[in-house]
Amino acid sequence: MVTPWYLPMWALKATCLSANFDPVNNIVSRERPRLLSAALKRSKPWAWVEKCLLRLDSGNAAADNFDAFGDHYFIVKRNPRRECPEQMLALARRVGDKQDSREGKNVYTGFFDHFHPGGDQNHPCVPVAFEVIERTIDIDGQKLLVPKLEVNTWWTNLSCRAKTVLDLYHGHGPSEQYHSELKSDLDVERLPSGRLCANKIILLCAMVAFNLLRGLGQEVIKRAGLAPQKINIPRWRIKTVLKNIVYCAVRLVRHAGRIELHFGKRCRWFEVIQDIAYSFA
16 A cells, blocks of 8 residues: 655745645646635635636646636646657747847747647636747857757736736746745745644644734734844745744733743844734833
């Protein structure tokens, strides 16, 4: 009997919306549509518009996931499968737009409209934004005997230009930073238990801690004028929140039926912490 491996699945939108386990040995997992639906449902209280933009990697390109997107916008990295790069280049030359680039590098962008998600012919066609790059001269000026081809495609329902779709997908970099903070700053890269249920509880606790620390960091940035150091960034990393705010030395005092935190006279962040506490009192 083969023991299945499970991969933690996170849904991030500045805050962590969902956390679950997904079997690694299942390329098309039944849990992913449910995870996507749950994350979209939880995002409604934070959404300023009715529709969200979902940016997903190629591991979420299964046909079943598209039904979970509903009316929301999406950009999903597409698996190249067994498509011939030369054929894609010929098609891009015919229907795409050539972008400005250096000598020896031809970049074509546009849309294909005849592909089915997951190769399922029963599923309706979904537009595919493409970027096909043909290099005849490398970056050092060396001419290539055989042109080097690079094909990038994305499933999307956006009606904007293909170049805009590419820029929106490449903007998912901060989400990778959020994953890094979860693994390093909160130390959940290696889950401690050998039991799946216990590790799932740890994931949920990490999600709550991540959201609390992220919210605390944003409250500190709102009070940049009270901070003892200059703050000119849109957000703090989790480890910065822990170092400057959470790890402040205090004395816990119980007196007259009250619980108080007594700070030292040299606590640099006392005014910021006091103002945040008063705002939520």
